[in-house]
Amino acid sequence: MSRKKIAIFGYGNHGKYLAQGLHRDGFDITIIESDKTFYKDAKSDGFEDVHLLDVTRDSELTGKIDFGEYAQLVCVMDDEHLNVFLTLSLSSLYKDSYILAISDSVNVTKKLKMAGASKVIDLYDVSANKIYNILDKPVATRLLEEFVVNRKGITFKEMLIPEGSFLDQMMVDDVNFSKYGVLFIGMIDEEKAHSFIFVTAGLEHKLDAGDTIVCLGEKEHLNAFARLIKKSKDDISIEAKI
Amino acid sequence: MNRLIVYFALLLYHSRRYKKAKQFARDLLFDQNNIYKKYFDLTIIFLVITSVFILIYEVKHEVPRWLDNYDIYFVSIVFAIEYMLRLWVHNDLSVMIINEYNDAKFLGKDFNVFRVLKKGLYQKLKYMITPSAIVDLLAILPAYRPLRILRVFILFRVFKLLRYTKSINQFVDVITTKKFELLTLLFLLFFIVFTSGIAIYILEADKNPHIHTLFDGIYWAVVTVATVGYGDIAPVTDVGRAISILIIISGIAMISFVTSIIVSAFSERLYEIKEHKVVTELNKSRSFLVICGYGQLTKMFLRQNRKNIDNHVIIDNNLQRVIEAKKSGYVAIHDNASSYATMSKFDAENSDITVLALTASDVENIYIALNVRSISRKIRLVGRVNDPENIDKFRHAGVDEILIPNIVANTMVYTAITQPTMYKAIHAILTGKGVANIDEIHVHQSHGIAGRAIKELHFKESKLLFIGIQREKEFIFNPPSSEIIQPHDILLVMGRKISLDYFKSIHKGNINV
Numbered sequence: 001m002s003r004k005k006i007a008i009f010g011y012g013n014h015g016k017y018l019a020q021g022l023h024r025d026g027f028d029i030t031i032i033e034s035d036k037t038f039y040k041d042a043k044s045d046g047f048e049d050v051h052l053l054d055v056t057r058d059s060e061l062t063g064k065i066d067f068g069e070y071a072q073l074v075c076v077m078d079d080e081h082l083n084v085f086l087t088l089s090l091s092s093l094y095k096d097s098y099i100l101a102i103s104d105s106v107n108v109t110k111k112l113k114m115a116g117a118s119k120v121i122d123l124y125d126v127s128a129n130k131i132y133n134i135l136d137k138p139v140a141t142r143l144l145e146e147f148v149v150n151r152k153g154i155t156f157k158e159m160l161i162p163e164g165s166f167l168d169q170m171m172v173d174d175v176n177f178s179k180y181g182v183l184f185i186g187m188i189d190e191e192k193a194h195s196f197i198f199v200t201a202g203l204e205h206k207l208d209a210g211d212t213i214v215c216l217g218e219k220e221h222l223n224a225f226a227r228l229i230k231k232s233k234d235d236i237s238i239e240a241k242i
Numbered sequence: 243m244n245r246l247i248v249y250f251a252l253l254l255y256h257s258r259r260y261k262k263a264k265q266f267a268r269d270l271l272f273d274q275n276n277i278y279k280k281y282f283d284l285t286i287i288f289l290v291i292t293s294v295f296i297l298i299y300e301v302k303h304e305v306p307r308w309l310d311n312y313d314i315y316f317v318s319i320v321f322a323i324e325y326m327l328r329l330w331v332h333n334d335l336s337v338m339i340i341n342e343y344n345d346a347k348f349l350g351k352d353f354n355v356f357r358v359l360k361k362g363l364y365q366k367l368k369y370m371i372t373p374s375a376i377v378d379l380l381a382i383l384p385a386y387r388p389l390r391i392l393r394v395f396i397l398f399r400v401f402k403l404l405r406y407t408k409s410i411n412q413f414v415d416v417i418t419t420k421k422f423e424l425l426t427l428l429f430l431l432f433f434i435v436f437t438s439g440i441a442i443y444i445l446e447a448d449k450n451p452h453i454h455t456l457f458d459g460i461y462w463a464v465v466t467v468a469t470v471g472y473g474d475i476a477p478v479t480d481v482g483r484a485i486s487i488l489i490i491i492s493g494i495a496m497i498s499f500v501t502s503i504i505v506s507a508f509s510e511r512l513y514e515i516k517e518h519k520v521v522t523e524l525n526k527s528r529s530f531l532v533i534c535g536y537g538q539l540t541k542m543f544l545r546q547n548r549k550n551i552d553n554h555v556i557i558d559n560n561l562q563r564v565i566e567a568k569k570s571g572y573v574a575i576h577d578n579a580s581s582y583a584t585m586s587k588f589d590a591e592n593s594d595i596t597v598l599a600l601t602a603s604d605v606e607n608i609y610i611a612l613n614v615r616s617i618s619r620k621i622r623l624v625g626r627v628n629d630p631e632n633i634d635k636f637r638h639a640g641v642d643e644i645l646i647p648n649i650v651a652n653t654m655v656y657t658a659i660t661q662p663t664m665y666k667a668i669h670a671i672l673t674g675k676g677v678a679n680i681d682e683i684h685v686h687q688s689h690g691i692a693g694r695a696i697k698e699l700h701f702k703e704s705k706l707l708f709i710g711i712q713r714e715k716e717f718i719f720n721p722p723s724s725e726i727i728q729p730h731d732i733l734l735v736m737g738r739k740i741s742l743d744y745f746k747s748i749h750k751g752n753i754n755v
Contacts, residue, residue, distance in 0.1 A: 006659060017652045018659070025660060072659055100658055102651060105538055119658060126654050127626075127647040128542035134624055134643045135531075135596060139712050139732045140682040148668055149653055154719050158664050183709060183720055185736070186667055196666050200707050200737040214664050216709065218719070 004071040011038040012078030075101040091116025157222040163209045166233040172205045180225045182217035247355045251339035268331045290399045297396045318385030332369045335362040377401040420507045439463035467493035527553045529594040534579035535601030536563040580609040590618035599625045615640040683733040697723035706737035
């Protein structure tokens with residue numbers, strides 16, 4: 001995976017968890033805080049790219065760092081008022097940026113969307129959903145959560161089909177994914193307006209170079225499969241002969 | 243004599259058949275869950291109604307002999323048997339005698355069977371003078387033919403119906419809470435009626451042609467104080483009229499007093515009665531959710547309006563929030579979910595209950611969890627944890643499923659950052675919206691798919707993605723297609739809802755149990 005630059009605003013409840021997880025997974029992160037205590041926390045937790053900025057001032061947000069370069073701006077300040085204000089500032093300063101924000105109530109979600117956040121994750125919305133899932137399908141919920149959170153074992157992975165891959169131009173039904181120890185869950189079809197299509201939707205799909213496929217499987221199998229799809233049909237048949 | 247009675251009591255004490263019979267009678271009369279009770283009740287109600295109908299018909303018509311016999315003998319005998327049964331099951335004389343005998347033997351003191359018999363019979367007598375027992379007895383009396391006046395007692399049979407209506411019991415309950423106030427007023431009423439009755443008798447007995455006896459005076463006072471005023475007796479002297487004015491005014495005051503006392507008693511208890519009704523309805527439904535706390539999370543949870551949570555009740559100890567919940571159209575009770583009295587109202591033995599402890603305080607949630615666990619191990623518990631440090635405590639308190647909103651949200655944010663394209667997919671799977679449902683198929687012992695190989699189930703043709711099997715504690719990911727499905731396996735399958743439903747219908751199993 002390419003090293004994406006991600007800016008995390010806030011090192012409180014959520015920021016801390018995210019920063020540590022992202023750091024572990026090898027992302028290039030920048031932490032911005034307006035609170036001195038949290039700033040010191042981040043420093044003492046070993047992060048180097050930490051900045052103490054007054055996020056209410058545009059000059060601070062445009063001065064030292066050019067946030068336009070970042071792949072994602074994540075607004076997870078503990079103070080919800082500040083979080084909405086920050087989202088608004090960032091969306092007006094960096095119009096093309098992808099801004100992700102967290103919200104802890106329906107009203108705040110609305111405000112964040114109006115302020116220009118690209119995606120808002122509502123704390124209670126996702127939790128409420130989870131209660132349903134626990135009541136409805138406890139085993140599936142637990143397993144799925146493990147798949148999502150796991151860094152080892154069974155997990156999801158998205159892979160880009162490169163130019164010249166043996167998968168290019170093949171029909172989904174003709175590929176035996178099980179042979180590689182992975183399950184094909186779905187894909188993002190560039191031909192069909194960048195929409196996510198689940199394998200169970202029941203449509204015949206042709207894989208093209210540039211499509212992103214999502215698979216489920218053991219981490220090692222997934223990594224092996226990701227390496228494999230870079231190869232062409234000829235490479236594979238040659239390897240098979242050897 | 244002593245020995246004979248003890249011997250007889252011992253015989254009954256050890257007779258399994260006697261005990262069984264007594265228990266059956268007890269269940270038939272009192273146990274709401276007894277299957278025969280309904281028929282028994284209906285029979286009694288039928289007998290009462292026919293009996294009263296015959297009484298009315300009799301006034302102007304000749305009643306056929308068989309119908310008369312039915313009324314006099316059959317109905318009365320059934321009622322007599324019922325009365326005896328109630329008296330019989332009221333207490334256990336044999337058990338009392340044996341216990342007393344054992345105690346006496348243990349202490350080495352003299353055993354007097356009559357003392358304990360007296361005690362037991364006294365208990366029975368005490369039962370006999372309760373209003374419902376008196377009504378039962380009066381309902382049997384009309385069987386005695388020589389006294390024609392006893393026919394009117396058939397009307398007492400109607401009172402027997404009261405036993406079968408809960409609302410009357412509640413009414414009596416409510417009235418008894420205001421016993422003191424009502425008795426005081428009753429006393430005052432007696433005072434007014436008697437003094438004015440006597441006064442009018444003294445003042446007008448020789449002047450008023452309608453007043454001859456003291457009873458006339460008291461009758462006049464009652465008719466006047468009740469503001470009925472038939473007018474058959476009216477005061478003729480000025481002093482008599484002055485007394486009339488006084489008792490009419492005090493009569494109005496008295497009636498409005500009584501009304502207001504009863505109304506206020508009801509409005510005080512109305513909430514309790516309503517709440518009782520909610521709980522009874524839930525217990526009848528056999529499967530329901532109890533949601534503790536009406537905060538952000540609960541609101542969000544209920545707002546989704548999914549089908550599978552029809553029966554639920556919200557419990558919150560904050561009145562403001564309960565009012566808010568009711569305004570939003572939810573069933574809510576203002577009570578303390580961490581109190582034993584509140585939670586033990588729910589019938590955990592016969593119902594499938596899930597308790598969601600969703601308050602914003604971990605202390606409160608743990609307390610609710612412990613309280614629920616102290617009532618039953620059968621209840622399913624989902625607990626909200628706000629501080630991850632407390633997870634162990636929740637596990638210790640017996641919470642089945644733990645929900646940590648912060649972590650759930652963090653995971654979602656994390657997925658959204660690291661795998662943005664997949665976030666949509668996972669979100670869709672988690673919310674169960676759209677084409678991607680992940681579901682579990684519980685394979686029961688007698689399930690159609692137990693013992694079959696995975697390839698025989700044709701998941702692919704059913705447009706389903708088979709992910710794996712949860713077998714005991716282990717998850718087998720994507721097992722080979724020759725793998726045989728065993729009873730108690732849980733299959734993890736993904737697909738559209740219609741595909742899952744179709745699969746369920748052809749395999750006659752239960753998806754999503």
